Amino acid sequence: MLGQSSESSFWLPVNASSYGGEVDWVFYFIYGVCVVMMVLIVVLAVLFIWRYRHRPGVEPSRLSHNTPLELTWTIIPTIVVGFIFYFGFVGFLNMNTPPRNLYEINVTAFKWGWAFQYPNGHVDQNLHIPRDRPVRLILSSQDVIHSLYIPAFRIKKDAVPGRYNKMWFKATKEGEYHLFCAEYCGTKHSEMYAKVIVHDPTQFAAWLEEAANWAAKLPPAEAGQKLYSVRGCAQCHTVDGSGGIGPSFKNIFGESQKLRDGSSVLVDEDYIRNSLMNPGSQIVAGFENVMPTYKGRLKDVEITALIEYIKSLSEHYEAPPAAVEESAPEENATQPAAQHSTGGENTKP
Amino acid sequence: MTIATTASPELEPAARSRNYLNQTRGLRSWLITLDHKRIGILYMVAILGAFFLGGVFAVLLRTELISPGPTLIKDPVRAWDFYNHMFTLHGAVMTFMFIIPAIPAILGNFVLPIMLGAKDVAFPRLNLLSFYLYAFGGVFFVWVLLSGVIESAFGIKLYGGGGLDTGWTFYTPYSTSTSSAVVPAVLGAFILGFSSILTGLNFIASMHMLRPKGMTWFRMPLFLWALYGTSAIQILATPVLAITLLLLVAERTLGVGIFDPALGGDPVLFQHFFWFYSHPAVYIMILPAMGIISEVVSVFSRKHIFGYSFIAMSSIAIALLGFLVWGHHMFTSGQSPVANAIFSLLTFTVSIPSAIKVFNWLATMHGGSIQLKTPMLYAIGFIMLFSIGGLTGLFLGSLATDIHVHDTYFVVAHFHYVMMGSTLFAFLAGMHYWWPKIFGKMYNEYLGRLAALVVFVGFNLTFMVQFIAGAHGMPRRYANYLDEFTIYHQISTIGSYVMAAGLVMVAINWLDSLVRGRPAPENPWGGNTLEWQTTSPPPTENFARTPTADDPYALHKWRYDASIEGYVKVAE
Numbered sequence: 001m002l003g004q005s006s007e008s009s010f011w012l013p014v015n016a017s018s019y020g021g022e023v024d025w026v027f028y029f030i031y032g033v034c035v036v037m038m039v040l041i042v043v044l045a046v047l048f049i050w051r052y053r054h055r056p057g058v059e060p061s062r063l064s065h066n067t068p069l070e071l072t073w074t075i076i077p078t079i080v081v082g083f084i085f086y087f088g089f090v091g092f093l094n095m096n097t098p099p100r101n102l103y104e105i106n107v108t109a110f111k112w113g114w115a116f117q118y119p120n121g122h123v124d125q126n127l128h129i130p131r132d133r134p135v136r137l138i139l140s141s142q143d144v145i146h147s148l149y150i151p152a153f154r155i156k157k158d159a160v161p162g163r164y165n166k167m168w169f170k171a172t173k174e175g176e177y178h179l180f181c182a183e184y185c186g187t188k189h190s191e192m193y194a195k196v197i198v199h200d201p202t203q204f205a206a207w208l209e210e211a212a213n214w215a216a217k218l219p220p221a222e223a224g225q226k227l228y229s230v231r232g233c234a235q236c237h238t239v240d241g242s243g244g245i246g247p248s249f250k251n252i253f254g255e256s257q258k259l260r261d262g263s264s265v266l267v268d269e270d271y272i273r274n275s276l277m278n279p280g281s282q283i284v285a286g287f288e289n290v291m292p293t294y295k296g297r298l299k300d301v302e303i304t305a306l307i308e309y310i311k312s313l314s315e316h317y318e319a320p321p322a323a324v325e326e327s328a329p330e331e332n333a334t335q336p337a338a339q340h341s342t343g344g345e346n347t348k349p
Numbered sequence: 350m351t352i353a354t355t356a357s358p359e360l361e362p363a364a365r366s367r368n369y370l371n372q373t374r375g376l377r378s379w380l381i382t383l384d385h386k387r388i389g390i391l392y393m394v395a396i397l398g399a400f401f402l403g404g405v406f407a408v409l410l411r412t413e414l415i416s417p418g419p420t421l422i423k424d425p426v427r428a429w430d431f432y433n434h435m436f437t438l439h440g441a442v443m444t445f446m447f448i449i450p451a452i453p454a455i456l457g458n459f460v461l462p463i464m465l466g467a468k469d470v471a472f473p474r475l476n477l478l479s480f481y482l483y484a485f486g487g488v489f490f491v492w493v494l495l496s497g498v499i500e501s502a503f504g505i506k507l508y509g510g511g512g513l514d515t516g517w518t519f520y521t522p523y524s525t526s527t528s529s530a531v532v533p534a535v536l537g538a539f540i541l542g543f544s545s546i547l548t549g550l551n552f553i554a555s556m557h558m559l560r561p562k563g564m565t566w567f568r569m570p571l572f573l574w575a576l577y578g579t580s581a582i583q584i585l586a587t588p589v590l591a592i593t594l595l596l597l598v599a600e601r602t603l604g605v606g607i608f609d610p611a612l613g614g615d616p617v618l619f620q621h622f623f624w625f626y627s628h629p630a631v632y633i634m635i636l637p638a639m640g641i642i643s644e645v646v647s648v649f650s651r652k653h654i655f656g657y658s659f660i661a662m663s664s665i666a667i668a669l670l671g672f673l674v675w676g677h678h679m680f681t682s683g684q685s686p687v688a689n690a691i692f693s694l695l696t697f698t699v700s701i702p703s704a705i706k707v708f709n710w711l712a713t714m715h716g717g718s719i720q721l722k723t724p725m726l727y728a729i730g731f732i733m734l735f736s737i738g739g740l741t742g743l744f745l746g747s748l749a750t751d752i753h754v755h756d757t758y759f760v761v762a763h764f765h766y767v768m769m770g771s772t773l774f775a776f777l778a779g780m781h782y783w784w785p786k787i788f789g790k791m792y793n794e795y796l797g798r799l800a801a802l803v804v805f806v807g808f809n810l811t812f813m814v815q816f817i818a819g820a821h822g823m824p825r826r827y828a829n830y831l832d833e834f835t836i837y838h839q840i841s842t843i844g845s846y847v848m849a850a851g852l853v854m855v856a857i858n859w860l861d862s863l864v865r866g867r868p869a870p871e872n873p874w875g876g877n878t879l880e881w882q883t884t885s886p887p888p889t890e891n892f893a894r895t896p897t898a899d900d901p902y903a904l905h906k907w908r909y910d911a912s913i914e915g916y917v918k919v920a921e
Contacts, residue, residue, distance in 0.1 A: 008821065010817065011817065011820050011821075012820055012821065013820075013821050013822050022749065023749045023750060023752070023753055026747060026749045026750050027744065027750050027753070027820075030743045030744050030747060030750060031744075033740075033743065034740040034741065034743065037736070037740055038736060038737065038740060041707065041711065041732070041733070041736050042733065044711050045711060045714070045729060045732065045733070048711065048714040048715055048717070048719065049714070049719055049721065049729070052650070052714060052715065052716060052717045052718060052719050053718075053719050053720075053721075054651070054718045054719055054720045055718070058718060059718075060650065060651045060652045060716060060717045060718040060904075060905075061652060061715075061716030061717070062652075062653060062905065063652075063653070063655070063716060064653040064654070064655060064656075064657065064902070065655060065656050065657065065658075065659075066655075066656075066712075069712070070656050070659050070705070070708075070709070073704065073705065073708040074659075074701060074704075074705055077700065077701055077704045078701055081697040081698075081700055081701070081743065081746075082697070084697065084743055084746070084747050085693055085694055085697050085746070085747065087747070087749070088693065088746070088747025088748040088749045088750060088751070089690055089693065089748055089749075090749075091748065091749025091750075092686070092689065092690070092693075092748030092749050092752070093686075095749070095752065096686045143522070143526065144520075144522050144523040144526060145520060145522070145523065145616060147681060147756060149756070149757075149822070149824060151753070151821065151822025152822075154749075154752065154753040155752060155753075156681045156752050156753065156755055156756070157681055157683065158681050158682045158683055160610075160616055160617060160682065160683055161522060161610050161611075161616060162610020162611070162614075162615070162616065163610065163617075163683060165682075165683035178822060178831070180822065180824045181824070182681075182755070182756035182757065182824045182825075183520075183756060184433075184515075184516050184520070184523070184825075184826040185523060186433070186514070186523060186527065187426060187429050187430055187433065187514075188426070188429055189429075189433070189826060189827065189828070190429065190824075190826075190827035190828045190829040190830065191429070191829060193831075
């Protein structure tokens with residue numbers, strides 16, 4: 001089960017980050033103030049309604065003001081909210097003063113998913129981090145404003161296109177936690193869900209090494225399918241023949257495409273590779289030059305995998321006879337690979 | 350002590366039976382009327398229509414969320430689109446077409462000139478124009494929004510539609526890139542904004558020019574002080590919305606690059622512009638509500654309002670400070686930590702005048718002679734809900750806790766307590782309070798009280814659990830959610846049904862009173878503001894002779910007379 005269910009309170013989910021405790025403290029301080037004030041208001045209201053209920057012959061008081069009393073209930077709340085501001089401000093300062101030597105992960109938000117890129121180049125759909133090590137996320141967005149929200153860490157920051165927003169935290173408990181998009185971003189806003197997996201620090205490096213090489217261990221077409229969803233291809237290119245920002249991948253391999261400059265090109269391995277490296281050089285007629293280059297962002301094995309995946313989407317292309325069955329990793333035999341994250345199962349309904 | 354019916358003794362019995370409702374007849378006489386009371390009723394019909402529409406979609410939204418996954422529509426992607434169009438419609442219609450105009454346009458229009466002892470507002474023709482701007486902009490706006498919902502639900506395209514799925518906030522760059530009909534929707538909101546500006550202008554001019562003999566600024570009823578503060582914000586803030594929306598249209602159609610980072614713009618700039626209007630707009634919603642509560646609490650406690658000048662000044666303080674806190678909507682946007690700290694500090698200063706008002710209302714009840722009639726029940730409900738809304742605002746003003754609960758259901762609950770708890774309850778308090786004056790008919794008191802109770806219970810059932818869901822991390826504007834949040838959504842949805850049932854009871858009571866209600870006396874509650882010193886309903890010219898105002902809360906000047914079931918003035 002997810003970490004939240006074990007130690008959460010009535011009001012707050014489990015706390016798994018270093019300044020979660022500080023936020024919770026302020027939360028419960030304000031909560032205390034609210035309860036005291038609310039009890040005061042309710043008790044006074046009920047008391048007055050009862051004590052001063054309408055009774056024939058009883059004259060209401062004509063008192064209409066009392067300056068000392070009014071000054072009192074102006075000054076006391078001022079002092080109380082002054083304290084609340086101060087505590088909230090101190091907690092916020094800590095969120096904005098990161099320690100040195102942070103482990104940096106680049107985060108790209110897109111409709112509708114997250115790409116977490118590690119220092120060794122590995123890109124993951126879920127956020128894997130080591131316990132007890134301060135981590136900085138550098139947030140950017142490919143399209144609209146998204147917001148990265150991890151309730152268990154009490155942290156949230158918008159991913160704004162054209163800007164790098166930074167956030168840091170230190171996870172204190174191993175386990176799996178929710179990661180949501182909190183800024184409304186269109187149709188599948190509520191599906192833009194990922195997991196945070198906090199690893200034992202000694203095992204984190206091993207996980208990263210293992211994860212970075214995942215593409216080499218899968219049949220190329222399957223690896224390509226994962227890359228298609230993980231690296232944001234799905235944002236522009238459909239695989240069912242319907243329209244999109246870029247051409248659909250369905251039935252494209254082995255076909256001739258008309259280009260914007262009037263010439264034609266055969267969609268083969270070379271064309272796909274060139275489209276990834278120099279997207280502006282051969283644009284299909286009817287589409288804009290908007291695709292970013294993937295030069296240096298994809299390994300050769302990944303490019304090959306994507307080519308194989310696009311091949312597999314073409315009815316006209318004869319796939320080579322399937323490999324010997326036992327060689328396919330068994331976890332991929334049961335479900336289509338697109339439903340996998342690269343780092344573990346998503347449990348989103 | 351002698352008792353005399355002094356309100357309008359000079360009117361002949363025949364003249365008494367003639368009032369603004371029956372002075373002239375026919376649809377045409379209503380549609381071209383310049384009478385502020387009839388314009389108030391036109392607004393009432395239109396705004397209650399908008400409230401009904403927004404309410405239906407509130408219930409549909411909650412029904413969609415009664416279980417995780419697609420509920421009303423089975424295909425997930427269409428269900429998400431359906432939800433996104435619905436919550437946009439609910440939010441936009443409720444904000445622009447109900448909460449902002451409801452109290453000023455309906456009750457303000459009806460009551461303000463009479464409270465001033467005047468025949469009409471300062472500019473009656475402008476008043477009619479602002480109604481038609483509302484009606485025209487509203488029809489346009491609703492058409493665009495509703496067609497989007499219909500299209501996503503049934504796949505039927507309507508002429509000129511296209512829908513809106515941006516939320517009522519129109520955040521860029523989503524609003525500049527979505528395929529829904531942002532430009533027509535924005536133009537609808539733009540027109541609605543003009544209606545708001547014109548009403549504010551009219552009210553301010555009226556209060557400056559038409560106050561009667563004896564009504565100094567500090568003898569103005571507090572409802573008028575509240576409307577004064579509201580109008581000032583409407584005039585100063587609404588043009589900012591208009592400019593922002595025009596910039597959005599320019600961005601979308603011409604690609605001018607104000608908000609698009611690829612062209613050197615800044616998407617967060619839109620949020621600054623938007624909230625520079627929309628945060629003050631929250632006070633456009635709350636201030637008139639507070640004005641009504643001040644009147645109702647005093648009258649039904651039979652006691653002079655406590656701390657008149659503190660309440661009046663706190664209205665003005667709220668209006669001024671409300672302009673300085675827009676940045677607290679952007680604590681997570683990446684704006685500078687210094688800006689965040691300043692906005693946080695300023696935000697807390699707004700809470701002080703609000704707290705002052707709550708204590709003043711309670712102190713007004715102290716030593717009073719309290720009658721729990723329907724308007725008073727709504728007023729007490731208001732004080733409770735507004736207190737919860739205001740206190741939970743402390744979590745949002747405080748930086749450390751806001752980061753956690755920002756854009757979650759905690760915020761949804763908070764602003765429903767503040768905006769709906771305050772505005773709707775005060776609106777209902779005011780509607781019941783002035784209903785006898787407006788229509789000359791009494792509603793059923795028992796049904797009125799029962800409905801108030803049901804609405805109050807339904808409201809709390811709906812929104813209280815959302816605080817918990819939000820604090821646990823349930824983000825807002827989610828068409829789908831994780832299983833662990835199911836229980837909160839289910840309780841909330843059931844609460845929304847209870848509240849809807851309560852509001853249906855209110856509607857039945859009102860309609861029933863129009864048909865079968867007993868005639869209302871001039872002053873059923875014993876208020877001392879001038880509207881209670883003319884007939885119910887008032888004649889077209891409001892008063893036979895311009896009245897003289899005195900202390901609006903000198904309630905001891907009125908005595909209950911059982912024979913007319915109303916109050917009569919005590920001869921001095």
